[in-house]
Amino acid sequence: MPARTLMIQGTTSDAGKSTLVTGLCRFLIRRGIRVMPFKPQNMALNSAVTVDGGEIGRSQAVQALACGIEPHTDMNPILLKPNSNTGSQVIVLGHSIGNMDAAAYHRFKPRALSVVLEAHSRVAASCDCVLVEGAGSPAEINLRDGDIANMGFAEAVDCPVILVADIDRGGVFAHLVGTLALLSDSERRRVVGLVINRFRGDIALLQPGLDWLERETGKPVLGVLPYLQGLHIEAEDSLSQGTQGVAASGERILRVIAPALPRLSNHTDFDPLRLHPQVEFQLVPAGQPIPPADLIVLPGSKNVRDDLGWLRANGWEAAIDRHLRYGGRLIGICGGFQMLGRQLHDPLGLESAAGSTPGLGLLDMETTLDAHKQLERRQGWLASGHAAVTGYEIHMGVSTGPALDRPAIRLADGNEGAVSADDQVLGSYLHGLFDHPEACLALLHWAGLPDAVPVDYPALREAHIERLANLIEENLDITRIADWLPD
Incomplete structure (x- = not known):
């Protein structure tokens, strides 16, 4: 039986997608579920070398570490490494195929999608659960045509999506409602729940907003993750000054x-x-x-x-x-x-x-x-x-x-x-x-x-992953999430 696939998408870049996937990976491993991370398309200048001699985004390497396995090129089949404002080196299954500008890459996307789907099939055949990380936001209208990073992938493999938003940057209700409004009907139905990340303060004061959000969107709020001071999970691209x-x-x-x-x-x-x-x-x-x-x-x-x-x-x-x-x-x-x-x-x-x-x-x-x-x-x-x-x-x-x-x-x-x-x-x-x-x-x-x-x-990094898994267990509605995960 092929593995179940669950995708985490964000309302913005740095909303908490990587963090949520990393924590869920460790949480599931603790419960004896064989889980593997996956990111169809990544744009990042932080990368890692895999066990099979290729190159993938750093976040997927850390997520593999959270799963207790070696990173593999199938976990991030398409990696874009920007080398100018308009072009990137394109890494396919761990190896560079050259540089492309935005127009050339758009023409390449149908081929990229086939590579992504084949890699996902191989990953799904070797585990119980695939946790997929989206890229940026699914509501970026100019990137919707031929999308392979967010809803385009989710529709292709027919998987449920959890949408995460960062309350610390402000406007979290607008981010969530606006993102859902910009999705197609089929994409909106695919979203099975919402997660709010980096909350500071008294959760009781937030509750009226959460109740409104569930009524307005018809989507359950699966949890509110508190802001963890000093949490360190290796970043994909965001720079700490x-x-x-x-x-x-x-x-x-x-x-x-x-x-x-x-x-x-x-x-x-x-x-x-x-x-x-x-x-x-x-x-x-x-x-x-x-x-x-x-x-x-x-x-x-x-x-x-x-x-x-x-x-x-x-x-x-x-x-x-x-x-x-x-x-x-x-x-x-x-x-x-x-x-x-x-x-x-x-x-x-x-x-x-x-x-x-x-x-x-x-x-x-x-x-x-x-x-x-x-x-x-x-x-x-x-x-x-x-x-x-x-x-x-x-x-x-x-x-x-x-x-x-x-x-x-x-x-x-x-x-x-x-x-x-x-x-x-x-x-x-x-x-x-x-x-x-x-x-x-x-x-x-x-x-x-x-x-x-x-x-x-390395010991510090491991301790932070454990701390993140504890945060997931304490603050997410695991019973609801389990509906989309293996028994």
Whole structure:
């Protein structure tokens, strides 16, 4: 018997779809139900490498973790990674098929739908329940034709839909009623319940609104999820601008900053820093003064040459030179690592117009982009000691030069990354560089925090997933939801 499928859609982006699916995944696993996550189409610059050597959205990888299984490309068959305001790299079943603008992708959608439906069939054949996450809002009128991300998918597989809205941003009743009003009759009938997310305050004061909502829409309110202060579930694309360290009195705080690049990718690399009690982390947007710091991190980028131009236009090159003159440390990850070299070459025009751009010249190497994308999970240890490192590579480009003779990381099959001769600059292709507790501790020591305390980021992430599952159990009408789930 094929698995039951239940879809979570949102009235807006960041309404809580990813969070609700993650919590439901863990809740169902606790009850012995074999569940798998699925997202037909994802647009995100945060991604992860799967067990079958492909690439999917980060949220589906976290949801797989909540299910206690390895992420697989079938869980997110179509991934769009924007590299300009009008175009994206298109990832199909984990691998890039090239760049498309909006018009070209619209023409591609019929083929994309067949890929999505085949992937869903494979997922459904291997579990009891498929929890599907929508994208954006189903009421985006300009995207309705050929939709594969929301109601178009739900109609194709004939599954029920729960609609979630975020009350913290205001206008939650308008969001829910307006979204339902913009759906077709068949789509509206498909919505089996409503969930309100991120509520603060006395639920009794909200009850008259909930009663009105049920009368107005004819849809049951399945639950109101409270705002959980400090809840951390790895984000798909929404950026947290910063955190304030909360070290005990007298303890040193390490100040870490990173540029908010226009095409910043895999900003989840910063999550272990955001959660560390002795780290004050700040993501610095355009137009904001660049503050003094102990450590600067140049993050990954989906358009390295253009983002390097943005860095220069916003004063970062001079700020980095000054930072290093005064003894600061600098880490470049993936695209940020490529920026540290002498030249960046894109002869095929894979990310932007074909050509070359001078790098920051801080490491003696050059990088040439090519059509092959490196997708690998990695394990090793920091070359400066024996701290374990785990991570994954997702990049197009090969770096060569003398700088690589001083590697940052030693892997089972060779060396990776580079460290400058003065030990102030470190570059690596590994996303998740700070994830392993040993690596994070060693890198914080290197950056100037000798008394850094160890923080187990994977354990913290697991604790937050458990906390989220508890929230689901306590605040959703599980009996009603069970009508659309396996026994």
